[in-house]
Amino acid sequence: MKTYLPPKFLVERDQDKCIKCEVCVNQCSFDNHYYDAEDDEMKTRTEGCVGCHRCVTFCPTGALTVRRNPLEYRDNYNWRPEYIEDIIKQAETGGVLLTGMGNDKGQRIYWDHLVLNASQVTNPSIDPLREPMELTTYLGRKPDRVELDTDLNLQTELAPQVKLEVPVMFAAMSYGAVSLNVHESLARAATEAGTLWNTGEGGLHPKLYKYGNNTIVQVASGRFGVHPEYLEVARVVEIKIGQGAKPGIGGHLPGEKVSAEVSATRMIPQGTDALSPAPQHDIYSIEDLAQLVYALKEATHYTKPVSVKIAAVHNSAAIASGMVRAGADIIVLDGLRGATGAAPKVIRDNVGIPIELALASVDTRLRQEGIRNRASIVVSGGIRNSGDVAKAIALGADAVYIGTAALIALGCRLCQQCHTGKCAWGICTTDLFLSKRVNPDIGARRLANLLRGWSLELKDMLGGMGINALESLRGNRLHLRGVGLTETELKILGVKMAGE
Amino acid sequence: MKVTETIPEETIKIDASGIYYRELNARLRELAQNGARKIELHNVYGQRYIGTNLNRPVEVTIFGTPGNDLGAFMEGPRITVYGNAQDGCGNTMNDGEIIIHGHAGDVIGLSARGGKIFVRDSVGYRAGIHMKEYQDKKPILVIGGTAQDFLGEYMAGGTLVLLGLNREGHHKAKFVGTGMHGGVIYLRGNIESYQLGKEVGVAELGEADRELLARLVGEFAAHFGYNADEILKHKFIKLFPLSLRPYGRIYAH
Numbered sequence: 001m002k003t004y005l006p007p008k009f010l011v012e013r014d015q016d017k018c019i020k021c022e023v024c025v026n027q028c029s030f031d032n033h034y035y036d037a038e039d040d041e042m043k044t045r046t047e048g049c050v051g052c053h054r055c056v057t058f059c060p061t062g063a064l065t066v067r068r069n070p071l072e073y074r075d076n077y078n079w080r081p082e083y084i085e086d087i088i089k090q091a092e093t094g095g096v097l098l099t100g101m102g103n104d105k106g107q108r109i110y111w112d113h114l115v116l117n118a119s120q121v122t123n124p125s126i127d128p129l130r131e132p133m134e135l136t137t138y139l140g141r142k143p144d145r146v147e148l149d150t151d152l153n154l155q156t157e158l159a160p161q162v163k164l165e166v167p168v169m170f171a172a173m174s175y176g177a178v179s180l181n182v183h184e185s186l187a188r189a190a191t192e193a194g195t196l197w198n199t200g201e202g203g204l205h206p207k208l209y210k211y212g213n214n215t216i217v218q219v220a221s222g223r224f225g226v227h228p229e230y231l232e233v234a235r236v237v238e239i240k241i242g243q244g245a246k247p248g249i250g251g252h253l254p255g256e257k258v259s260a261e262v263s264a265t266r267m268i269p270q271g272t273d274a275l276s277p278a279p280q281h282d283i284y285s286i287e288d289l290a291q292l293v294y295a296l297k298e299a300t301h302y303t304k305p306v307s308v309k310i311a312a313v314h315n316s317a318a319i320a321s322g323m324v325r326a327g328a329d330i331i332v333l334d335g336l337r338g339a340t341g342a343a344p345k346v347i348r349d350n351v352g353i354p355i356e357l358a359l360a361s362v363d364t365r366l367r368q369e370g371i372r373n374r375a376s377i378v379v380s381g382g383i384r385n386s387g388d389v390a391k392a393i394a395l396g397a398d399a400v401y402i403g404t405a406a407l408i409a410l411g412c413r414l415c416q417q418c419h420t421g422k423c424a425w426g427i428c429t430t431d432l433f434l435s436k437r438v439n440p441d442i443g444a445r446r447l448a449n450l451l452r453g454w455s456l457e458l459k460d461m462l463g464g465m466g467i468n469a470l471e472s473l474r475g476n477r478l479h480l481r482g483v484g485l486t487e488t489e490l491k492i493l494g495v496k497m498a499g500e
Numbered sequence: 501m502k503v504t505e506t507i508p509e510e511t512i513k514i515d516a517s518g519i520y521y522r523e524l525n526a527r528l529r530e531l532a533q534n535g536a537r538k539i540e541l542h543n544v545y546g547q548r549y550i551g552t553n554l555n556r557p558v559e560v561t562i563f564g565t566p567g568n569d570l571g572a573f574m575e576g577p578r579i580t581v582y583g584n585a586q587d588g589c590g591n592t593m594n595d596g597e598i599i600i601h602g603h604a605g606d607v608i609g610l611s612a613r614g615g616k617i618f619v620r621d622s623v624g625y626r627a628g629i630h631m632k633e634y635q636d637k638k639p640i641l642v643i644g645g646t647a648q649d650f651l652g653e654y655m656a657g658g659t660l661v662l663l664g665l666n667r668e669g670h671h672k673a674k675f676v677g678t679g680m681h682g683g684v685i686y687l688r689g690n691i692e693s694y695q696l697g698k699e700v701g702v703a704e705l706g707e708a709d710r711e712l713l714a715r716l717v718g719e720f721a722a723h724f725g726y727n728a729d730e731i732l733k734h735k736f737i738k739l740f741p742l743s744l745r746p747y748g749r750i751y752a753h
């Protein structure tokens with residue numbers, strides 16, 4: 001069928017600069033560039049361009065640029081090009097529209113409507129370059145009360161705690177969705193920075209067991225690669241109930257991505273689809289969740305915190321309360337803008353709630369019920385910079401997960417082609433030729449650099465507020481003010497209007 | 501808790517009445533680590549996760565009713581239950597054996613990747629759901645009675661045998677093998693096509709099937725004192741996945 005889809009981008013080549021080195025041909029995994037022998041010229045099939053900038057970045061003479069296709073539709077606020085083109089695609093395929101990365105729609109981003117405080121005159125700010133400043137965070141259940149004996153030795157038995165040097169962890173991205181080199185980059189950066197990375201639901205390659213102390217392993221509905229050793233090497237075990245990019249639906253790693261190595265790590269035959277059922281079929285209630293939480297605690301001899309991750313949805317606060325009561329030591333909320341290797345577009349863009357509101361309401365609810373100490377809260381889904389991190393901490397988070405931001409550090413340009421397995425940056429693919437593009441030495445460096453930069457910025461913000469430990473910001477919403485928010489939004493966020 | 505002193509070759513008996521599961525399992529783990537080979541648990545009343553973290557080939561015999569998630573994440577032990585098992589038996593089991601002289605509840609063998617489970621009588625809903633196999637790891641679930649709906653749902657590997665001895669091969673389960681994309685189900689007797697998931701095909705048994713089935717039924721019969729030949733006389737059918745990629749064609753890019 002002839003496609004009615006117009007090209008999304010135009011690739012322009014400055015023929016004066018082009019030296020016909022064919023780097024672009026090799027770099028474009030979507031096969032858009034080619035050498036035309038008849039004209040002795042490099043050419044481009046522009047209609048296949050996804051705007052990933054790989055060729056632009058690697059063209060040695062800077063001969064290439066990519067522009068949005070200027071082809072205009074008649075103005076129509078209702079029928080925007082995206083909706084028109086989605087219909088064209090479905091008319092041509094009859095399928096569920098699949099996409100990658102996170103929600104790109106315009107739902108309000110509350111981080112942009114929250115501002116932080118700073119000390120002026122009445123209390124001094126602190127200079128983090130010269131004075132000690134602490135970002136240390138402990139994840140895990142905190143006791144209801146602490147008892148000391150007369151020599152001030154701790155009498156209370158503490159639940160397992162995990163120490164983070166920086167309250168930013170790498171979000172779950174499964175091996176299979178991303179390449180092994182990405183996993184290695186994340187693992188090494190997390191180890192260097194004193195934080196944790198998360199295997200996602202596709203198992204852990206034995207080569208990475210040595211980073212176990214900085215690893216969160218996931219147990220999801222597919223139970224891929226879950227075996228005693230996997231649980232044993234981990235620092236934290238996380239039960240994945242849901243994911244912000246696709247709340248309520250399962251996963252589906254297509255057979256093409258199940259290479260020999262992926263098959264070995266997931267422990268499934270090569271080339272078969274890896275289906276993650278929508279629910280975990282041993283969890284239909286909070287009581288069932290408690291059963292799996294404690295099964296994992298039993299399996300790991302009560303030595304590791306068990307985390308439970310859900311997508312942020314309408315009743316998150318009540319669900320979170322149940323999760324804490326079910327024995328979760330860490331609860332993870334993944335918001336509307338959380339990303340994915342593949343999800344139906346209609347789900348990604350329409351299901352779930354913004355993380356800022358979910359976080360505020362969960363923190364409030366757990367405090368009201370007097371059980372906030374029993375679990376750490378970790379949030380994810382749209383954390384873009386250290387400012388978002390500071391605001392999340394002030395709203396009540398103990399730590400955050402970053403997924404998209406980490407991938408951008410590795411080269412990702414948000415072209416949203418993750419589900420095709422053709423990621424030109426070698427990130428979201430298991431193709432051996434492409435995945436070599438992420439060199440774990442360089443990848444780990446870039447990620448560790450990002451965390452270092454954010455740590456320094458967090459310390460700057462703390463110092464400006466006149467506090468010297470992240471602990472003093474945690475859940476302290478007085479350090480936040482809202483801008484351009486309604487009464488209801490301010491109420492849910494638990495912050496005052498700027499100027500108040 | 502009263503425990504005979506550890507002498508590895510001897511059977512160690514534990515009276516489990518009134519003992520909380522966490523304490524019971526910690527005790528089992530300690531015994532297993534100290535080299536105990538045979539442990540008997542008496543008066544078991546619903547204690548969960550028995551066998552979960554033993555990770556060695558110890559023999560545990562249970563008298564009573566073990567609780568949910570018996571042998572969850574199990575690697576190695578052989579558990580024999582004189583009584584009924586509840587839900588989640590063999591959940592994500594990796595290796596070992598569970599033999600139940602009675603019934604079992606829902607989601608038995610959920611996501612199991614290895615080991616063997618034999619149930620003398622019937623099981624609940626979604627038995628063998630998402631069992632999967634990898635290389636030499638192939639989970640086996642043999643059920644003497646019958647099963648409820650969604651038997652073998654999402655099955656990705658392994659072998660499931662349903663004998664229907666209590667109903668002479670009449671099975672009432674519906675949605676059998678829904679989403680199945682690997683493994684095989686041998687069913688004694690017959691099943692109507694409306695009872696099957698649409699991803700499932702039905703076939704006669706081949707030579708290799710019959711060999712495997714004879715071996716598994718032989719083990720089943722030996723555990724529970726049946727005559728394997730009698731069981732095998734009856735007609736069996738084979739249920740198999742029509743595609744390894746049942747949902748490969750519903751997406752557009």
Ligand code: SF4
Nearest residue numbers: 028049050052053055
């Ligand atoms: S898809 Fe990427 S590499 Fe290919 S032409 Fe477009 S920008 Fe260049």
Ligand code: SF4
Nearest residue numbers: 412413415416418423
């Ligand atoms: S991971 Fe790769 S395919 Fe996905 S958005 Fe980033 S660059 Fe594109």
